[in-house]
Amino acid sequence: xxxxxxxxxxxxxxxxxxxxxxxxxxEGYQKTVLEAMNYSMLAGGKRLRPLxxxxxxxxxxxxxxxxxxxxxxxxxxxxxxxxxxxxLPAMDNDDYRRGRKTTHKVYGAGMATLAGDGLLNYAFxxxxxxxxxxxxxxxxxxxxxxxxxxxxxxxxxxxxQCADIVAEGKNSSSEEEIIFIHEHxxxxxxxxxxxxxxxxxxxxxxxxxKLEKTGSNVGIAFQIQDDIxxxxxxxxxxxxxxxxxxxxEKTTYVRLHGVDNSSEEVRRLSEEALEIIKSVSSNxxxxxxxxxxxxxxxx
Amino acid sequence: xxxxxxxxxxxxxxxxxxxxxxxxxxEGYQKTVLEAMNYSMLAGGKRLRPLxxxxxxxxxxxxxxxxxxxxxxxxxxxxxxxxxxxxLPAMDNDDYRRGRKTTHKVYGAGMATLAGDGLLNYAFxxxxxxxxxxxxxxxxxxxxxxxxxxxxxxxxxxxxQCADIVAEGKNSSSEEEIIFIHEHxxxxxxxxxxxxxxxxxxxxxxxxxKLEKTGSNVGIAFQIQDDIxxxxxxxxxxxxxxxxxxxxEKTTYVRLHGVDNSSEEVRRLSEEALEIIKSVSSNxxxxxxxxxxxxxxxx
Numbered sequence: 001x002x003x004x005x006x007x008x009x010x011x012x013x014x015x016x017x018x019x020x021x022x023x024x025x026x027e028g029y030q031k032t033v034l035e036a037m038n039y040s041m042l043a044g045g046k047r048l049r050p051l052x053x054x055x056x057x058x059x060x061x062x063x064x065x066x067x068x069x070x071x072x073x074x075x076x077x078x079x080x081x082x083x084x085x086x087x088l089p090a091m092d093n094d095d096y097r098r099g100r101k102t103t104h105k106v107y108g109a110g111m112a113t114l115a116g117d118g119l120l121n122y123a124f125x126x127x128x129x130x131x132x133x134x135x136x137x138x139x140x141x142x143x144x145x146x147x148x149x150x151x152x153x154x155x156x157x158x159x160x161q162c163a164d165i166v167a168e169g170k171n172s173s174s175e176e177e178i179i180f181i182h183e184h185x186x187x188x189x190x191x192x193x194x195x196x197x198x199x200x201x202x203x204x205x206x207x208x209x210k211l212e213k214t215g216s217n218v219g220i221a222f223q224i225q226d227d228i229x230x231x232x233x234x235x236x237x238x239x240x241x242x243x244x245x246x247x248x249e250k251t252t253y254v255r256l257h258g259v260d261n262s263s264e265e266v267r268r269l270s271e272e273a274l275e276i277i278k279s280v281s282s283n284x285x286x287x288x289x290x291x292x293x294x295x296x297x298x299x
Numbered sequence: 300x301x302x303x304x305x306x307x308x309x310x311x312x313x314x315x316x317x318x319x320x321x322x323x324x325x326e327g328y329q330k331t332v333l334e335a336m337n338y339s340m341l342a343g344g345k346r347l348r349p350l351x352x353x354x355x356x357x358x359x360x361x362x363x364x365x366x367x368x369x370x371x372x373x374x375x376x377x378x379x380x381x382x383x384x385x386x387l388p389a390m391d392n393d394d395y396r397r398g399r400k401t402t403h404k405v406y407g408a409g410m411a412t413l414a415g416d417g418l419l420n421y422a423f424x425x426x427x428x429x430x431x432x433x434x435x436x437x438x439x440x441x442x443x444x445x446x447x448x449x450x451x452x453x454x455x456x457x458x459x460q461c462a463d464i465v466a467e468g469k470n471s472s473s474e475e476e477i478i479f480i481h482e483h484x485x486x487x488x489x490x491x492x493x494x495x496x497x498x499x500x501x502x503x504x505x506x507x508x509k510l511e512k513t514g515s516n517v518g519i520a521f522q523i524q525d526d527i528x529x530x531x532x533x534x535x536x537x538x539x540x541x542x543x544x545x546x547x548e549k550t551t552y553v554r555l556h557g558v559d560n561s562s563e564e565v566r567r568l569s570e571e572a573l574e575i576i577k578s579v580s581s582n583x584x585x586x587x588x589x590x591x592x593x594x595x596x597x598x
Contacts (some may be wrong), residue, residue: 003475024453028458028463028479029458029465029479030453030454030457030458030459030461030462031459031461031477032464032465033453033457033458034453039392039454063522066322081416081482082416083466085332085412085413085416088389088409088412089389090387090388090389090403090407090408090409090412091409091412104389107336108389110389110464111390111461111464112389113384113389113390113412114460114461114464115385116418117380117384117415117416117457118452118453118457118461120419120420120450121419121451121452121453122452123452123529124423124444124448125445125449125452128441128444128445128448131441137307138437138441138558141494142427142430145423145427145444146424146427146430148314149420149423149427150424152415152420153420153421153424154323154332154333154336154420154421156419157410158329158332158413158416158417158420159327159328159329160329161326161332161413162330162331162332162410162413162417163328163329165331165409165410166328166412168511173506177328180328180329206564209470210359217533223591233529282586298556
């Protein structure tokens with residue numbers, strides 16, 4: 001476990017260095033929006049999505065990482081744009097994230113809106129830099145681009161965000177609706193990371209499909225665990241108050257099925273995910289540990 | 300002139316029908332964001348960018364329009380997302396556009412933010428549908444995608460929007476800064492439309508470069524003409540009050556150079572643009588009339 005933690009930390013440093021290579025220079029008449037974008041990108045975070053993408057690439061036999069690096073930066077840009085827009089006064093109205101002022105608190109809501117737009121657009125520009133890598137297989141890049149776009153958009157993350165906003169406005173949600181939100185708002189970007197890594201390494205369609213299922217399980221399990229911790233978690237460890245879902249009258253998986261059944265479901269989803277990962281590659285030790293650490297957490 | 304107007308009208312109907320084919324079905328748990336996106340897309344407008352793209356495609360010898368159609372819808376989605384976000388309370392705070400309530404007045408600012416994000420993301424998903432056209436030259440589509448992304452982003456439209464916001468906050472702008480704003484905020488998307496049409500039709504790099512220059516001239520001339528009309532225009536014809544730049548202490552090209560010199564510059568830019576168009580294709584009658592109608596306008 002201590003070994004995993006130090007390996008994780010060194011891999012995060014590696015991923016951070018990749019991301020930094022693709023950030024825009026803060027210059028020109030549009031300097032302010034570039035600063036706001038980089039402010040959000042350099043706020044830290046777990047870099048989970050690019051890390052999973054890189055691991056999936058390696059696990060699937062990829063060697064020359066130069067082709068996956070632009071996509072690693074791109075998925076982190078998309079993740080960050082969604083945070084910047086989510087934090088806006090018109091959305092969740094959050095003043096702090098990761099211990100720092102949110103982008104709109106520093107640059108104003110108008111500039112933060114523009115910075116989010118800039119990040120989403122620049123994610124696609126950045127991902128397309130993979131076409132410039134000399135050893136590239138263009139068909140793989142095209143496939144990866146289509147996954148990147150699809151999983152981030154109205155049939156992926158944006159769709160989940162919309163369903164979440166709509167659910168907040170009413171008293172009760174069905175199980176199907178709750179799973180839809182978790183699957184789209186959270187899982188889609190994990191699916192995307194795992195799938196793109198594999199596609200760029202040349203994995204076949206069946207393997208990519210399996211990794212999509214893995215990402216779906218991981219994302220949903222992560223969110224149910226979140227809801228469980230909101231009921232039975234330790235406020236000190238979590239660093240945030242528990243009981244917020246009950247207070248907000250939010251229908252969660254835990255409210256529908258109770259803590260025990262929910263924990264059982266998290267275990268089932270997680271075991272299935274690990275089985276698939278092992279079936280896909282014999283070189284999946286780190287990925288399995290990463291998935292376990294994400295799900296079996298108490299904070 | 301009457302002939303041009305009726306030709307223009309029938310071409311706009313044609314473009315509208317193309318756009319409608321690519322709009323999402325309003326269904327699923329994410330239905331609200333899809334409705335908000337379509338509300339903005341179906342608000343009318345001149346459809347100038349997809350029209351110029353289609354004309355550039357035809358002018359450059361393109362015949363099978365199925366490859367350019369996804370890009371026509373995509374550029375209109377990008378244009379509309381920029382309007383939806385521009386109108387937000389945190390940006391220009393406009394309640395009406397094209398005689399209808401703005402998206403956030405109908406769906407709320409949070410959902411409008413999401414609808415803009417959804418449109419930008421879906422633009423890339425939609426453009427990539429060109430890869431599915433059986434007769435497609437994938438290299439042309441890749442090139443067109445990169446232009447689409449670059450001209451809409453921080454080195455294109457978003458960059459210009461940022462520079463414009465920054466300029467509003469200070470008393471004086473240099474000529475270089477004013478031209479930067481026009482070139483990026485307005486011209487970049489016209490350049491993109493002309494370039495993508497030509498690229499998808501198989502035009503060579505030199506021709507694409509020339510059309511980029513054409514788009515630049517047209518965009519800048521259009522904006523200077525806007526500033527001229529704000530000084531000498533007829534409020535009734537324009538449908539809006541004049542003198543707003545002076546009231547807002549906005550430094551414009553006209554304020555720096557006067558109306559006569561500015562009109563001279565509009566004429567110069569416009570004549571240069573027309574010359575380039577004629578040099579690129581012998582089949583450019585409609586495009587020349589379109590450019591002239593955009594620039595030599597009194598409303």
